[in-house]
Amino acid sequence: MTTISRAAKFAERTSRLRASTIREMLKVTQQPDIISFGGGLPAPELFPTREIADCTREVMDEYGAAALQYCVTEGIPELRNWVADRLRKRFGQPLDRSDILIVNGSQQGLDLIAKIFIDPGDHIVLEHPSYLGAIQAFDAYQARYLSVQTDEDGIVPESLEHVLDHADPFPxxxxxxxxxxxxxxxxxxxERRQAIVRICERFELxxxxxxxxxxxxxxxxxxxPLASYESEGIIIYxxxxxxxxxxGLRVAWVATKDAEVREKIALAKQGADLQSGSLAQYIFLRYASKAEAFEAHVARIKSTYHHRRDVMAEALAALGIPGLRHNMPQGGMFLWATLDGIDTTELLKISALQKVVFVPGVSFYPERDVHNGMRLNFSNAGDDSIRTGIARLGEAIRSFSHQH
Ligand SMILES: Cc1ncc(COP(=O)(O)O)c(C=O)c1O
Structure with a gap:
């Protein structure tokens, strides 16, 4: 009997698909006594659970079968109006519903964009480091990467120009x-935003x-947003x-003024899932349309994360470990720390024993060439867990330094 290699049956593109360190680690973090700064999870205690239950009932009462029926691929028109309105306020430039496509999480947006742009071997330009989920999405289409030098202020425009001047094939x-x-x-x-838009416009990127x-x-x-600058080029937000x-609602959006891009994304989405779930779109719209409650909810998320960032930063400073540095992001969910001369993938093995986990920075560099970074999520743990977790991390760093 001959054994046929199963590998031979799979498409070439699957050879690049690797288990994500983050997903693997999320499995470990199911254990109750582990403190995780690893995932990118929002604070679940802030989810508007009761309000979403109310909205679900209201949607069923008002729309009934329509909320359970197929809808158009681009998404329900009222939700696209809401998105256009919200973006208009932030962009300060006219956008209308035809510029918006609803997708099943922005992760699907990344996949669809990859699907319509990337042929095997194509280059994509990335920040250094960049989002692992995007790299995973692009990997599935056999992309290759060009990294642009990045500092505390994001992409360095001169580095972008240099990369584009020398790129072959052009990204x-x-x-x-x-x-x-x-x-x-x-x-x-x-001051870099306009510069980057202009460089990309000039290079038609x-x-x-x-x-x-x-x-x-x-x-x-x-x-x-970059998409708010006037440009002849294609910008997809x-x-x-x-x-x-x-x-869990998986409601996200793609906005672009480029009609051809929108049409191709919509066609790609039809092939993927026909449409995003109608019911989730109606529920999202109902909740977001209660403007006062919704804005208060967003404000509560921001003040909670602000506080948690401060708690984490204070706890890190209190460790007093030489060579441990971190930044102070003015928003979001992550803080970035570096440790002089320490490979954080090795450190993670020890810190997991101390029952605290983070994501080693190397995961976010496609070339896997920088080893001393740590992504620390501050949105998903309460004050006490943050303090205990950072103290455990300090112990792990100290015992790692003793052993090496
Ligand atoms: C940079 C970035 N893009 C996309 C996503 C995916 O988000 P969504 O839940 O909308 O798919 C995430 C999630 O953490 C992210 O950090």
């Missing part, structure tokens, strides 16, 4: 997260602007309800 798009980036919590400086955290600013002033209402 398909630039992917970036301008606000409170995942994983670093960094924000692209105001589309921009994919992923903005799940922009609404979670708890200090400083909002900065204009992704927003989501995951961090302002709840990720």
């Amino acid at each position: 398909k798009f630039l992917y970036l997260i301008p606000n409170f980036q995942n994983p670093t919590g960094r924000t692209l400086a105001h 589309p921009i994919v602007e992923d903005d799940p955290y922009g609404e979670l600013r708890f200090e400083g002033s909002d900065l204009p 992704l927003g989501t309800g995951s961090k302002i209402i709840a990720p």
